[in-house]
Amino acid sequence: MIKGILQYAHTLLEESLQPGDTAIDATCGNGHDTLFLCQTVGANGHVYAFDIQEQAITNTAQRLAAAHQTNATIIQDSHANFVNHIPVDRLNRIGGAIFNLGYLPGSDKSVVTKGESTILALEGILEHLKPGGTIVLVVYHGHSGGKTEKDALMHYVRSIDQQICNVLYYGFVNQKNNPPFILALHKKAHQDH
Numbered sequence: 001m002i003k004g005i006l007q008y009a010h011t012l013l014e015e016s017l018q019p020g021d022t023a024i025d026a027t028c029g030n031g032h033d034t035l036f037l038c039q040t041v042g043a044n045g046h047v048y049a050f051d052i053q054e055q056a057i058t059n060t061a062q063r064l065a066a067a068h069q070t071n072a073t074i075i076q077d078s079h080a081n082f083v084n085h086i087p088v089d090r091l092n093r094i095g096g097a098i099f100n101l102g103y104l105p106g107s108d109k110s111v112v113t114k115g116e117s118t119i120l121a122l123e124g125i126l127e128h129l130k131p132g133g134t135i136v137l138v139v140y141h142g143h144s145g146g147k148t149e150k151d152a153l154m155h156y157v158r159s160i161d162q163q164i165c166n167v168l169y170y171g172f173v174n175q176k177n178n179p180p181f182i183l184a185l186h187k188k189a190h191q192d193h
């Protein structure tokens with residue numbers, strides 16, 4: 001079976017996250033991925049969920065409350081500032097992160113992720129990521145401004161040293177209407193080749 005985009009994004013994170021890890025949801029939106037990350041890192045782990053929109057913060061808080069999850073901190077700020085919100089002991093234990101790019105479905109389509117802040121956050125998280133950890137980006141690019149962000153992101157990820165990181169591209173090449181695809185950055189463990 002070939003997994004769909006969202007299903008495969010979760011598989012990649014499940015394979016890289018350990019119980020007790022720190023995980024980052026860089027664009028929490030409606031909170032589906034935040035909840036998934038909370039369940040994956042367990043009670044000893046912690047999830048930091050970011051979004052700049054109040055609606056997303058509310059939706060995520062409600063979803064976690066309904067599922068009785070208490071191991072997350074939800075932060076209304078740009079993911080580019082993630083480092084200011086995570087205590088050092090948790091910062092050293094980042095096992096995985098996810099970005100869903102584009103706009104929040106059912107909300108203001110003018111609020112979209114932007115290449116510059118996405119790349120700043122990505123670079124910063126990659127620096128702190130544990131060896132063996134994975135950052136998954138689900139790249140939606142059909143909206144206005146989406147191509148500019150995608151092009152900037154592709155340029156950046158292609159430049160990452162292959163000794164440090166493997167960058168995976170996963171997508172369906174015959175789907176119509178700019179389907180989303182996955183970029184996954186896997187930070188090599190010391191024994192990897």
Ligand code: SAH
Pocket residue numbers: 026027028029030050051052053056077078079080100101102103104105111112113114117118140
């Ligand atoms: N396109 C996806 C959902 C993307 S949601 C889908 O269809 O499923 C993207 C979220 O990123 C939005 O909620 C938006 O508010 C948020 N966002 C935009 N810029 C951000 C930033 N700099 N930091 C954190 N969140 C941001």
